[in-house]
Amino acid sequence: MITRTEKSNAQQRAARMMCEAGIHIREDEIDAIEVVDFGLSHLEIEGVQVFTMVNTDRMAAKVLVLFPNQTEPEHWHPQVGDHPGKQETIRHIWGDLRFYVDGKDNMKEGFIVDGKEGVYTLRHEIVLRPGDRLTFEPYEKHWFAAGPRGAVLYSFSTTVRDGLDGFTDPDIQRTTVVKDED
Amino acid sequence: MITRTEKSNAQQRAARMMCEAGIHIREDEIDAIEVVDFGLSHLEIEGVQVFTMVNTDRMAAKVLVLFPNQTEPEHWHPQVGDHPGKQETIRHIWGDLRFYVDGKDNMKEGFIVDGKEGVYTLRHEIVLRPGDRLTFEPYEKHWFAAGPRGAVLYSFSTTVRDGLDGFTDPDIQRTTVVKDED
Numbered sequence: 001m002i003t004r005t006e007k008s009n010a011q012q013r014a015a016r017m018m019c020e021a022g023i024h025i026r027e028d029e030i031d032a033i034e035v036v037d038f039g040l041s042h043l044e045i046e047g048v049q050v051f052t053m054v055n056t057d058r059m060a061a062k063v064l065v066l067f068p069n070q071t072e073p074e075h076w077h078p079q080v081g082d083h084p085g086k087q088e089t090i091r092h093i094w095g096d097l098r099f100y101v102d103g104k105d106n107m108k109e110g111f112i113v114d115g116k117e118g119v120y121t122l123r124h125e126i127v128l129r130p131g132d133r134l135t136f137e138p139y140e141k142h143w144f145a146a147g148p149r150g151a152v153l154y155s156f157s158t159t160v161r162d163g164l165d166g167f168t169d170p171d172i173q174r175t176t177v178v179k180d181e182d
Numbered sequence: 183m184i185t186r187t188e189k190s191n192a193q194q195r196a197a198r199m200m201c202e203a204g205i206h207i208r209e210d211e212i213d214a215i216e217v218v219d220f221g222l223s224h225l226e227i228e229g230v231q232v233f234t235m236v237n238t239d240r241m242a243a244k245v246l247v248l249f250p251n252q253t254e255p256e257h258w259h260p261q262v263g264d265h266p267g268k269q270e271t272i273r274h275i276w277g278d279l280r281f282y283v284d285g286k287d288n289m290k291e292g293f294i295v296d297g298k299e300g301v302y303t304l305r306h307e308i309v310l311r312p313g314d315r316l317t318f319e320p321y322e323k324h325w326f327a328a329g330p331r332g333a334v335l336y337s338f339s340t341t342v343r344d345g346l347d348g349f350t351d352p353d354i355q356r357t358t359v360v361k362d363e364d
């Protein structure tokens with residue numbers, strides 16, 4: 001759960017970071033930035049901001065913004081019915097970005113969210129430079145996090161059905177509830 | 183046909199324009215910018231520069247650069263075998279960009295390449311602002327051109343098989359021949 005003020009502040013902050021990263025967003029598009037707290041109600045710790053440039057029935061292009069030290073929880077893109085599952089390629093644009101994938105534990109720069117050791121199972125760290133890219137096939141688990149400056153990255157994928165992603169953390173709800181203030 | 187020097191100059195120029203548009207490209211990626219003269223041997227008049235960020239078997243994300251007043255010829259993306267044909271969404275980033283699609287002739291800002299009236303059949307002009315987007319379904323004919331500043335735009339699509347595009351101009355060859363200088 002986030003408040004309307006939190007959502008609006010996060011949108012403005014994400015837009016400023018996109019701007020710093022060179023990614024143009026129109027004033028009238030800022031309100032469309034999705035602010036996702038994964039139902040965990042601590043956006044700055046676990047969350048992501050998503051600006052969708054394109055989302056058709058066949059493919060999607062998004063800009064993801066992570067605030068400083070913000071983490072996107074461990075997840076994967078499953079096959080659903082006849083749909084073969086989302087294939088995603090990310091390309092790092094700006095800031096400090098670390099991905100965690102299957103492989104030997106070599107974690108050095110990053111950290112696991114406090115008390116969440118059990119739901120971040122992947123510890124193979126890839127530190128990205130701007131321009132670096134990674135591709136994830138359906139079911140390939142991953143999570144990622146920003147360092148001290150935050151991070152801005154592209155996510156290019158086949159049809160996005162984020163509501164159907166799988167998460168390691170059973171407490172996660174993909175739909176963010178926005179609460180009106182009193 | 184273009185010479186190696188022309189190709190290299192066009193790559194450097196495209197990279198500078200991307201930089202001006204805020205789109206980061208690594209030094210080691212400049213050489214991968216595709217310079218396309220459509221076999222017409224007058225790149226500055228008809229041609230396009232393409233930087234591929236991602237191209238998998240399911241989707242592609244590219245940055246297209248047009249030099250000032252450069253035109254990408256009229257074309258469409260056909261179905262090939264079982265493949266349903268490329269669906270493409272463009273998003274304008276920077277500069278002066280005009281698209282031409284099916285519809286009433288309202289051409290005002292743009293121009294038809296000299297002597298090529300017969301192979302630019304579409305005259306319905308859409309002048310884009312940064313952030314504006316257009317989606318083309320398979321077989322939907324289109325062409326586009328830059329104004330005085332040139333243009334930088336995204337092209338997001340399902341699998342790209344540019345070699346299979348259809349062109350109105352029968353003189354076009356999609357593969358650009360690069361000639362070694364003597």
